[in-house]
Amino acid sequence: MRLSSMADYAVVTMTAAARHCGHARISAQQLADETGLPAPTVQKLVSKLSAARLLRSVRGAHGGLTLARPAAAISLADIIEAVEGPIAMAACSERLRTDTGRPDCSLESACSVRPHWPLVDAALRGALAGVSLSQLAAPTPTMIEMQA
Amino acid sequence: MRLSSMADYAVVTMTAAARHCGHARISAQQLADETGLPAPTVQKLVSKLSAARLLRSVRGAHGGLTLARPAAAISLADIIEAVEGPIAMAACSERLRTDTGRPDCSLESACSVRPHWPLVDAALRGALAGVSLSQLAAPTPTMIEMQA
DNA sequence: AGATAACTGGACCGAATCAGTCTGATTTGA
DNA sequence: TCAAATCAGACTGATTCGGTCCAGTTATCT
Numbered sequence: 001m002r003l004s005s006m007a008d009y010a011v012v013t014m015t016a017a018a019r020h021c022g023h024a025r026i027s028a029q030q031l032a033d034e035t036g037l038p039a040p041t042v043q044k045l046v047s048k049l050s051a052a053r054l055l056r057s058v059r060g061a062h063g064g065l066t067l068a069r070p071a072a073a074i075s076l077a078d079i080i081e082a083v084e085g086p087i088a089m090a091a092c093s094e095r096l097r098t099d100t101g102r103p104d105c106s107l108e109s110a111c112s113v114r115p116h117w118p119l120v121d122a123a124l125r126g127a128l129a130g131v132s133l134s135q136l137a138a139p140t141p142t143m144i145e146m147q148a
Numbered sequence: 149m150r151l152s153s154m155a156d157y158a159v160v161t162m163t164a165a166a167r168h169c170g171h172a173r174i175s176a177q178q179l180a181d182e183t184g185l186p187a188p189t190v191q192k193l194v195s196k197l198s199a200a201r202l203l204r205s206v207r208g209a210h211g212g213l214t215l216a217r218p219a220a221a222i223s224l225a226d227i228i229e230a231v232e233g234p235i236a237m238a239a240c241s242e243r244l245r246t247d248t249g250r251p252d253c254s255l256e257s258a259c260s261v262r263p264h265w266p267l268v269d270a271a272l273r274g275a276l277a278g279v280s281l282s283q284l285a286a287p288t289p290t291m292i293e294m295q296a
Numbered sequence: 297a298g299a300t301a302a303c304t305g306g307a308c309c310g311a312a313t314c315a316g317t318c319t320g321a322t323t324t325g326a
Numbered sequence: 327t328c329a330a331a332t333c334a335g336a337c338t339g340a341t342t343c344g345g346t347c348c349a350g351t352t353a354t355c356t
Contacts, residue, residue: 001151001155001228001232001235001236001237001272002232002236002237002238002239003149003237003238004343004344005239005343005344005345006343006344007149008237008238008239011238011261012259012261015260015261027301027302027303028302028303029302038345038346040345040346040347041344041345041346043303043304044305044345044346046303047303047304047305050303050304057302057303057304058302058303058353059301059302059303059304059351059352059353059354060300060301060302060303060352060353060354061300061301061302061352061353061354061355062301062302062353062354062355063301063302063303063352063353063354064302064303065303076268080149084149084150087149088149088150089149089150089151089156090150090151090156090159091150091153091156111160112163112284112285112287113159113160113163113284115288116279116283116284120224120276120279123275123276123278123279124149124272124275124276126275127271127272127274127275128268128271128272130271131264131267131268131271135264136261136264137260139260140263152314152315153314153315154314154315175331175332176331176332177331186315186316186317188316188317188318189315189316189317191332191333192315192316192317192334194332194333195332195333195334198332198333205332205333206324206331206332207322207323207324207331207332207333208322208323208324208325208330208331208332209323209324209325209326209329209330209331210324210325210330210331211323211324211325211330211331211332212331212332213332
């Protein structure tokens with residue numbers, strides 16, 4: 001139940017970017033300086049975040065990064081999925097949607113827990129989707145309401 | 149956002165134990181046979197689950213395991229925390245409650261995201277606490293409602 | 297047009313965590 | 327007293343992950 005370090009850093013990076021939204025474009029190097037994260041790590045992160053359409057990047061001299069959407073329209077679930085892939089608690093629930101049907105869990109079709117995982121995943125994703133980037137960027141913690 | 153294999157197996161093991169609740173005590177070996185998991189792994193799991201007061205173990209000849217509480221009173225959050233420790237998304241939110249205050253994240257007090265993690269953790273835990281073992285043991289998936 | 301600045305994508309390596317196994321100690325019932 | 331079964335800890339091998347570096351591409355400024 002812990003987040004990977006990369007996903008953690010991604011949240012910090014997006015929060016830093018959100019503070020500069022509306023101002024100028026910000027470079028990956030600048031984000032690294034502000035967050036204290038190593039520059040190559042930030043570069044790797046912004047690549048994934050751009051591919052997921054959370055950041056918009058402008059190349060060339062005086063290029064940089066901006067949020068692709070307003071901070072209120074970006075959720076914690078978006079950020080985590082951009083870096084870690086789809087939210088799936090159990091290995092078998094991830095395979096349900098991705099691959100060839102080749103079994104790796106010895107139980108497989110006989111597993112009674114298996115059909116329940118997608119519902120759990122959805123519940124978890126709902127909780128994370130209820131937290132917006134603008135809430136995370138706020139200096140004072142705000143109430144987080146859960147939604148179905 | 150993925151569960152560790154051990155936590156995954158713990159859910160499967162608890163589900164198997166729930167199906168025997170009310171009947172006789174069941175041995176760790178029996179659980180291993182039914183779930184298809186290696187016996188030493190199941191032993192390690194039941195140790196943790198017993199320490200967390202989710203299973204009650206009876207030693208000696210004709211000993212075995214039973215649920216410590218009715219399946220409806222055991223939540224997915226209980227099982228996961230028994231195996232993985234407290235639910236904490238970010239490393240720093242775990243340290244908030246556990247240790248000496250020694251910093252390992254270079255941002256520390258200046259980190260603007262930090263105060264928000266406990267709220268996220270609570271939201272996530274709430275979602276997992278809403279899923280009971282009796283729901284997981286049911287052959288047909290049931291609706292999972294979220295609660296604050 | 298040339299040079300510079302910035303993002304893009306991949307390969308690579310060291311380290312830490314984790315899954316799994318084994319062995320010995322403890323407890324209970326016959 | 328013997329046998330059965332759980333309990334607790336250390337150990338090991340492998341997989342994954344964090345982090346870095348490099349070459350390539352694109353756009354602006356002089």
